[in-house]
Structures are given as C-alpha cells and as structure tokens.
Amino acid sequence: MAETQDPKKPGSNMSRRNFLKNTGLVAGGLIGGGLFGGLITNQMKKPANNGKKPAATANHDMDARTFFSRTDDFETLSAATERLYPEDKNGPGAIALSVPYFIDRQLAGDWGSNAHEYMKGPFPQNQESAYYENQSKDQNKQGPNADVQTPTPTPRYQTRMNRGEIFREGVKTLQDVANTKHKKKFAELEGEQMDAILTDFEEGKIRMNGIDSIAFFNLLLQTTVEGAYADPVYGGNRDMAGWKMKEYPGPRMGYLGQIEDEEFAVMKQESLRDYQDMWG
Amino acid sequence: MAKKLEKVDVVVVGSGWAGGVVSAEVAKAGYKVVTLERGKPVDRQDYIGVKDELRYTDRYEMMQNLAPETITSRNTLEEEALPVRTRNEMMAGTDLGGGSVHWAGATYRWRPIDFQFRTKTVERYGEKKIPEGMISRDWGITYEEMDPYYDKWEKTAGISGEEDPLGEKRSNPWPNPPMKESPAVKLFKETTKKMGYHPYQVASANLSQSYTNPDGETIAQCMFCSFCTQYGCDFGAKSDPLVTVIPTAVKTGNCEIRTHSLVRRVLHENGKATGVMYVDLRTGLEYIQPADVVVLGAFSFTNNRLLLLSKIGKPYDPVKRTGVIGRNFNGQFNITFLGARGFFEDKKFNLFMGAGALGGALSDFAGDNFDHSDVDFINGGGIEIRQYGHGPIATNKVPRGTKQWGPEFKDKSLHYTNRSLVVWYTPAVMSWWHNYTSLDPTYTDEFGDPLLRITNKYTDHDKAMAKFGIEKCTEIMEKMGADIVDPDEIPEEFDHIYDGGHYAGGVSMGEDPATSAVNNYLQLWDMENLFVVGGSAFPQFGGHHPTATIGALSYRASEGIIKYLKEPKLLTQPKKAAAKA
Numbered sequence: 109m110a111e112t113q114d115p116k117k118p119g120s121n122m123s124r125r126n127f128l129k130n131t132g133l134v135a136g137g138l139i140g141g142g143l144f145g146g147l148i149t150n151q152m153k154k155p156a157n158n159g160k161k162p163a164a165t166a167n168h169d170m171d172a173r174t175f176f177s178r179t180d181d182f183e184t185l186s187a188a189t190e191r192l193y194p195e196d197k198n199g200p201g202a203i204a205l206s207v208p209y210f211i212d213r214q215l216a217g218d219w220g221s222n223a224h225e226y227m228k229g230p231f232p233q234n235q236e237s238a239y240y241e242n243q244s245k246d247q248n249k250q251g252p253n254a255d256v257q258t259p260t261p262t263p264r265y266q267t268r269m270n271r272g273e274i275f276r277e278g279v280k281t282l283q284d285v286a287n288t289k290h291k292k293k294f295a296e297l298e299g300e301q302m303d304a305i306l307t308d309f310e311e312g313k314i315r316m317n318g319i320d321s322i323a324f325f326n327l328l329l330q331t332t333v334e335g336a337y338a339d340p341v342y343g344g345n346r347d348m349a350g351w352k353m354k355e356y357p358g359p360r361m362g363y364l365g366q367i368e369d370e371e372f373a374v375m376k377q378e379s380l381r382d383y384q385d386m387w388g
Numbered sequence: 389m390a391k392k393l394e395k396v397d398v399v400v401v402g403s404g405w406a407g408g409v410v411s412a413e414v415a416k417a418g419y420k421v422v423t424l425e426r427g428k429p430v431d432r433q434d435y436i437g438v439k440d441e442l443r444y445t446d447r448y449e450m451m452q453n454l455a456p457e458t459i460t461s462r463n464t465l466e467e468e469a470l471p472v473r474t475r476n477e478m479m480a481g482t483d484l485g486g487g488s489v490h491w492a493g494a495t496y497r498w499r500p501i502d503f504q505f506r507t508k509t510v511e512r513y514g515e516k517k518i519p520e521g522m523i524s525r526d527w528g529i530t531y532e533e534m535d536p537y538y539d540k541w542e543k544t545a546g547i548s549g550e551e552d553p554l555g556e557k558r559s560n561p562w563p564n565p566p567m568k569e570s571p572a573v574k575l576f577k578e579t580t581k582k583m584g585y586h587p588y589q590v591a592s593a594n595l596s597q598s599y600t601n602p603d604g605e606t607i608a609q610c611m612f613c614s615f616c617t618q619y620g621c622d623f624g625a626k627s628d629p630l631v632t633v634i635p636t637a638v639k640t641g642n643c644e645i646r647t648h649s650l651v652r653r654v655l656h657e658n659g660k661a662t663g664v665m666y667v668d669l670r671t672g673l674e675y676i677q678p679a680d681v682v683v684l685g686a687f688s689f690t691n692n693r694l695l696l697l698s699k700i701g702k703p704y705d706p707v708k709r710t711g712v713i714g715r716n717f718n719g720q721f722n723i724t725f726l727g728a729r730g731f732f733e734d735k736k737f738n739l740f741m742g743a744g745a746l747g748g749a750l751s752d753f754a755g756d757n758f759d760h761s762d763v764d765f766i767n768g769g770g771i772e773i774r775q776y777g778h779g780p781i782a783t784n785k786v787p788r789g790t791k792q793w794g795p796e797f798k799d800k801s802l803h804y805t806n807r808s809l810v811v812w813y814t815p816a817v818m819s820w821w822h823n824y825t826s827l828d829p830t831y832t833d834e835f836g837d838p839l840l841r842i843t844n845k846y847t848d849h850d851k852a853m854a855k856f857g858i859e860k861c862t863e864i865m866e867k868m869g870a871d872i873v874d875p876d877e878i879p880e881e882f883d884h885i886y887d888g889g890h891y892a893g894g895v896s897m898g899e900d901p902a903t904s905a906v907n908n909y910l911q912l913w914d915m916e917n918l919f920v921v922g923g924s925a926f927p928q929f930g931g932h933h934p935t936a937t938i939g940a941l942s943y944r945a946s947e948g949i950i951k952y953l954k955e956p957k958l959l960t961q962p963k964k965a966a967a968k969a
C-alpha cells in the first residue's frame with residue numbers, strides 16, 4: 109500500500125493549480141477560451157478560504173437535538189444505533205460517530221417531513237400495511253444504477269406518516285417493548301436484550317401503528333449507515349472517523365492520474381468543506 | 389384565464405437529450421422555437437462543489453420533486469395501483485437538461501434484431517418462437533437506417549469508445565478513444581478474453597480527451613472524479629445537454645428557453661395541435677403557447693400522460709386489445725441488471741475512484757449474437773462490469789448470509805469495501821399485452837389532474853432471460869478469481885421501483901397505426917403536427933442502455949419536423965402489419 113502523495117497524481121493532496129496543470133486542462137487550451145476557462149477565472153482564482161468563512165473546527169455546539177425533545181427518546185435511539193453499528197477493533201461505533209445527532213437533524217429537515225414525497229391519500233394499505241412493506245426485503249436493490257444505491261431494503265412506502273413521525277412511533281415502541289419485557293428503559297438493557305428486541309422489529313414481529321415494524325427497522329438501519337459515512341457537514345461521521353475505517357478519502361477533484369494504479373491508494377481524509385475551499 | 393402568447397414555429401416540451409436535440413436542430417434550420425422546461429435553470433456552475441453522496445445519491449437532489457406529482461404502479465389489471473411516493477423508488481430528471489444531466493454516460497448502439505424484432509426472429513427461428521401475449525415488433529426503421537442518426541448524436545456528444553468486436557457495422561468510428569482501464573475492468577476483460585469472449589471498453593459520455601463537437605461546443609476531459617451518476621459534472625466533462633445542444637440552440641438566436649414552465653395540456657382543434665398550455669410554477673399563472681408544430685420530449689412518463697390528459701390518439705384498452713396510447717410499455721427494472729457479486733480476499737481495488745461509464749462489456753450474449761434455438765427466450769443483452777466510483781454509504785455489500793447489522797456486519801462491510809465487484813447482464817425487455825400506461829382513477833397531481841398509472845408484471849420469458857444472465861455472470865465472476873460468489877436471485881415480481889431511468893414505450897413507433905402511435909419520424913399518426921420524442925417510442929427495450937438510441941431518434945425526429953415545416957403532411961404512409969403485434 110502506497111501513501112499516494114505524488115504531486116503528479118490529482119487525487120492526492122494537491123493544490124488546484126497543480127491539479128489543473130497536471131490534468132492537461134491548462135495545456136489543452138481550455139483555460140484560455142474554452143468553457144472551462146470562464147469557470148476557472150470566475151470560480152477558482154479566489155484564494156481558498158478568503159477569511160469570510162468561519163474556520164472549520166470541531167464544533168461540538170452542533171451536538172444538540174432539534175427534533176427529539178425528550179432525552180429518553182434520544183437515548184433509546186442512540187442505544188439502538190450503537191447495536192446496529194457498534195464500536196469495535198476497527199474504530200468508533202454509532203454514538204462516537206455522532207450518528208444519533210445526524211439522525212435527529214435529518215428528521216428535523218425536509219427529508220424527515222417528506223417534503224419531496226407524494227403524501228396525498230388515500231392510504232388503503234395503512235391498516236394492513238404488511239404486504240407492501242414486506243415485499244422487498246432483498247439486501248440489494250436491482251435495476252440499472254443499483255450498484256450505487258444504499259444496500260438497505262427499500263419497502264414500498266404506503267403510510268400517511270412522514271419519516272419523522274415513523275421515527276417517533278418507532279422509538280416509542282422500542283421503549284414500550286423494553287418496558288413490557290424487562291421493566292427497564294431500552295437504553296438500560298443488556299446488549300443481547302436490545303438485539304433480541306431489534307431482531308423482533310426486523311422480522312416484523314412487533315405491532316406498530318400505521319407502519320410495519322420492518323419498515324421502521326429498515327429506516328433506522330439506513331440512517332445509521334448514512335450517519336456513519338455521510339460527509340461530516342451533516343453532523344455524523346465525526347472527525348471523518350467513519351471514512352478512516354473505510355479507507356475512503358472523501359471528495360477529490362479526480363483520479364485521472366491514479367485510475368490505472370494496481371496498488372491500493374491510502375489517502376488522508378478530506379471533507380466537502382475542504383473540497384469547496386479549494387474552489388474558493 | 390390563460391394568457392395567450394405570440395405564436396412560434398415550434399414549441400418543445402422538455403430540455404433533456406430529446407428536447408435539447410430537437411430544439412438545437414430546428415433552431416439551426418432557422419425556425420423560431422420555444423422550449424418549455426418545468427425545472428429550474430442550471431448550468432455547470434450549479435454542479436461545482438456538490439460531491440456529497442448523502443444529498444445526491446441518497447436524497448436524490450437532482451430528481452423530480454414528487455410532492456406535486458408522481459406516478460402510480462400495479463402489477464396486474466385487477467389490482468388497484470398505489471402511488472410511487474418516495475424518490476427512493478422513483479428517478480426522473482427535472483431542471484434544465486433533465487435526466488440527461490445526471491445520467492452515467494454508458495453508451496451503446498442497439499442491434500438489428502431490436503429494430504426488426506419480428507422479421508428477424510421469424511426468419512431465423514420461425515413464428516413459433518414468439519410466445520403468446522408478446523407484442524414486440526419491428527420499429528419501422530432498420531439498423532442501417534439508424535446508423536447515420538447514431539453517428540450524428542455520437543459526434544455531438546463526443547462519445548469515447550472502443551469498437552465492439554461483435555457490434556454491427558458503423559459508418560464511422562467513435563469520435564474519441566476509449567477511457568482508461570482500471571485494474572478491475574482489466575481483470576474482467578482479461579478473464580473473459582481467456583474464456584473465448586469478446587470484451588471491450590464501455591463507450592462513454594465521460595470524455596477521454598477534450599473535444600469540440602461539430603456545433604462548436606467544447607467538452608472537457610473526464611477527471612474520474614467518482615461523483616457522476618446522479619450528479620452533474622463540475623468539469624463540463626460529461627456530455628449532457630447543458631454543454632452541448634442547449635447552448636447550440638440558444639446561440640442561434642432562434643430558441644427561447646423558459647424554465648419553471650410546467651406543461652399541462654397539448655391543445656388541439658380539428659385534429660391538429662395548436663399549441664400547449666403551461667403554468668409558470670413561480671407565479672401559478674397559466675399561459676397558452678401557440679405553435680405550428682408541437683414536440684413532446686418530456687421523458688416517457690410525461691409524454692404518455694400529456695397525450696392521455698389531452699385526449700389525443702386512442703388510449704390502449706388491454707381487455708379489448710385495441711387503441712395505441714399506452715400500449716407497449718416496457719423498461720429495465722429489478723429483473724434486469726442481475727448477475728453475480730464476487731468478494732475477493734487477496735485483491736483490493738481502488739473502488740472509490742471511477743466514473744459513471746467506466747467499465748468493460750461483452751456482447752457475446754447480446755441481441756441475436758448467439759443461437760436461441762435451445763433457450764426459452766429471444767434477444768439478449770450486454771454483460772458489464774462498471775466502476776462508478778463508489779461512495780462509502782453505498783459500498784456496504786457483504787456476502788449473502790451475513791447479518792445485516794451489528795459487529796459482524798460492520799467488520800465484514802469494512803473488510804469488503806474495496807474487495808467486491810459485480811458483473812451483470814443488461815437484457816432486452818419485451819412488450820406484453822398486459823403491460824401498459826393509463827390514467828389513474830384515484831390519485832391526482834397538485835392541479836387535480838389524474839396521475840399516470842403503470843401496469844407492469846414479469847413473465848416466464850423475463851425470468852428465463854434473467855436466469856441465463858445470472859449463470860453467465862456467475863461463471864465469469866468465478867473465473868475472475870473471487871473467493872465468494874453470490875449469484876443474484878430472480879425476483880418473483882416487479883417491485884414498483886423506478887430506478888435508473890430506463891422506462892419506455894407507450895407512444896411506440898411502427899408502420900401500422902392499429903398498433904403504433906407514431907411513425908418512424910416520431911410523428912403521431914393521429915395528429916400530424918405533433919411529434920413525440922424519446923424512449924416513449926420504443927416498441928420494446930433493447931439489450932443495452934437506452935440513451936444513444938434516444939439521441940439518434942431525436943435527430944431522426946428533427947429531420948422529420950423540418951421536413952414537415954417545409955411541407956406539412958404525413959411523412960410516411962401507414963402499412964397494415966403483415967402479422968399480429
């Protein structure tokens with residue numbers, strides 16, 4: 109494994125000027141008159157981080173809830189995500205990666221309120237939702253473009269609840285089940301007890317209102333994985349530790365100089381913030 | 389009351405490859421064009437600094453907002469269709485350039501058997517080979533006749549490709565050399581070559597070098613930036629309408645593009661289209677745009693829906709098997725792109741690097757390149773490996789049987805992140821009498837207009853093809869040296885997920901107005917100044933990605949539109965089809 113810091117290779121830590129030079133964008137004449145030209149002069153001439161933007165620091169003030177109002181709910185959510193994505197020899201788990209805050213923030217935004225989804229009735233499947241929501245349990249979606257999709261199941265969405273409401277209902281049900289079975293809060297259970305409950309959700313054995321428990325479980329799993337690996341701008345993947353475990357470098361200009369390399373490239377992580385700074 | 393605007397020669401609905409090519413060609417020929425696009429205006433600057441997997445891949449930033457309008461979907465005539473509610477289940481482009489901006493760029497020509505399906509199948513295997521209920525047919529145009537239009541589109545787009553050793557004759561080579569080869573692609577090619585197959589580099593709209601097209605538009609060289617499919621290109625290196633046909637149309641001075649303009653009806657009188665009615669989505673105000681010729685290039689779904697809503701042509705009735713609008717719906721869904729996933733212990737690939745159309749392919753099992761006497765299906769498809777440049781959220785594949793969460797999942801998904809490859813089959817999809825589009829009786833859009841309803845189910849033919857493809861891909865993956873090979877499973881039924889943009893038909897082309905909606909210039913038989921352009925014209929789906937064929941048909945339609953403007957008449961004479969379908 110090579111530490112790829114060769115400046116001829118655009119994927120490594122290099123300035124935008126070197127990048128342009130080495131990829132032939134300058135030599136190819138595009139800078140002068142071509143359409144790339146206007147772009148570069150408009151967008152790239154400015155020095156990176158010209159002082160108008162606050163410096164990017166690990167700002168833990170952002171670790172506050174804006175969706176879940178009750179501490180108990182958030183602790184239940186946190187404990188569940190940690191079981192799905194636990195701390196281990198590879199590195200931090202969901203809690204240390206700030207996944208619960210990521211989920212909280214996603215639910216507070218337009219994804220949580222299904223702003224871009226068709227939410228008009230009727231909802232004939234709402235009461236007997238099981239059939240449709242069970243239908244697609246395959247790990248991988250298929251069809252063109254399937255390979256770039258999140259490998260979590262995608263049940264057909266036929267409930268009148270939005271994602272935020274599903275999460276509220278789901279977290280509450282997790283607590284109810286913990287209470288009925290063990291007379292304890294979910295977050296206070298032993299790991300195996302939590303796993304048993306989560307497995308019941310995954311297998312559709314838990315009765316929920318307006319949604320199959322499988323659908324909630326799938327959503328929880330999907331958002332947990334997303335929180336571990338989405339750009340840190342969304343509040344998860346703390347310190348890009350998710351990417352480090354995955355040997356994922358973050359967004360780069362490109363890999364024109366490296367795409368043919370046989371060796372695996374180990375690179376330092378950079379974030380969307382770093383990438384945008386590079387464009388000025 | 390809708391405000392009536394000044395009449396133009398041609399009004400075009402949609403600004404993707406279909407609408408964009410037509411706008412450019414007709415404007416270049418000196419006619420006044422207005423192009424209406426429901427989405428917002430964008431250009432390359434909107435795609436700088438967007439390398440954000442969550443926002444684009446998982447939250448579908450570039451896809452149609454479904455809150456005001458979606459489609460409904462069911463498997464059979466007896467079921468009630470349900471709305472496709474989330475963008476997780478539905479990818480359709482919106483904004484200037486449409487789905488043609490966030491496409492990956494894998495480019496293929498379709499084959500003689502696609503265009504002359506019935507003739508060639510009967511010729512080689514006899515009438516009996518075509519199963520009951522299959523309504524696939526000839527297009528009314530041959531591969532040889534399509535070649536110059538393919539050539540034109542390929543040059544506009546600057547496609548970078550390597551000759552398919554089993555491909556049909558081309559009048560010209562690809563305009564640019566193929567993309568570089570990554571080790572994973574190389575492994576696929578070397579292995580399949582040893583197996584006696586004929587691999588080649590996937591032809592690509594991610595350009596291998598900077599290129600100026602015949603219209604004078606420059607497209608930059610692809611940087612292998614990995615944020616390609618479902619993204620716009622921040623380098624102007626992916627050929628799309630924004631860097632080609634749209635600027636070409638605008639610089640003629642003859643084309644005005646109006647964004648935020650949602651077309652709701654095609655207006656007509658005495659069998660002729662008079663224009664379209666649209667809404668400015670910012671103000672809610674309605675407008676009538678009169679024109680001599682109306683062109684729909686608004687992707688399969690809207691093309692179908694606008695005809696049905698505007699009561700143009702005879703809607704298909706699957707019970708009586710009469711009518712044409714909505715007939716021959718087809719597309720590649722979850723029973724296609726199946727194959728085998730391999731997990732490698734001692735190899736590690738730079739899978740986070742890539743480009744939308746970086747890949748290897750072979751055509752040994754495409755079209756009629758192999759003998760079908762002993763298989764229970766007709767036609768075929770490409771076999772592909774692709775290296776899109778995987779994001780970390782997407783790349784969590786684990787061998788079958790591994791738990792999907794918890795310590796085992798975490799450990800294995802990390803381990804296999806850069807050690808897992810997939811090879812898949814991209815088979816043709818036939819048309820069947822029971823798969824069609826219509827208006828939904830229950831669900832409506834924000835204006836109260838019925839949504840488009842899709843009825844689509846799988847047949848034994850689809851399953852036989854999928855099984856064949858999985859077996860071939862499994863063998864290849866084993867030979868590639870994967871330690872664990874997981875063959876895909878064949879789904880029981882269509883899952884109502886409209887993923888990847890390969891949905892077509894419903895306004896299909898042919899020679900006989902009893903079974904086709906448009907002729908081979910995509911001119912509506914029932915309304916000669918209305919042209920319906922795009923995949924909606926496919927009588928059935930070919931065994932490769934569709935967009936080159938959409939681009940070629942758009943050039944063919946443009947030629948027809950210009951002919952019609954000079955001499956208004958039906959451009960081809962209907963023929964009674966020799967046989968059924």
Ligand SMILES: Cc1cc2nc3c(=O)[nH]c(=O)nc-3n(C[C@H](O)[C@H](O)[C@H](O)COP(=O)(O)OP(=O)(O)OC[C@H]3O[C@@H](n4cnc5c(N)ncnc54)[C@H](O)[C@@H]3O)c2cc1C
Pocket residue numbers: 253401402403404405406407424425426427479480481482483484485486487488489490491492493494495496617618649650651652685686687688690744745887888889890921922923933934935936938
């Ligand atoms: C993720 C993804 C990857 C893909 N990759 C490939 C690939 O690698 N190879 C390949 O061959 N194909 C690929 N495709 C398919 C490809 O995107 C389409 O075939 C192609 O873009 C279709 O072009 P079009 O012009 O018909 O439609 P579009 O480009 O979608 O254009 C239609 C336009 O019409 C507009 N419109 C719709 N309704 C209205 C209305 N009522 N009023 C006004 N405007 C309207 C839309 O907003 C849109 O801009 C991919 C698709 C997706 C989703």
Ligand code: SF4
Pocket residue numbers: 362593594595609610611612613614615616617619620621622623624625626627742743744
């Ligand atoms: S991979 Fe190439 S074509 Fe695709 S977005 Fe990146 S630079 Fe553009």
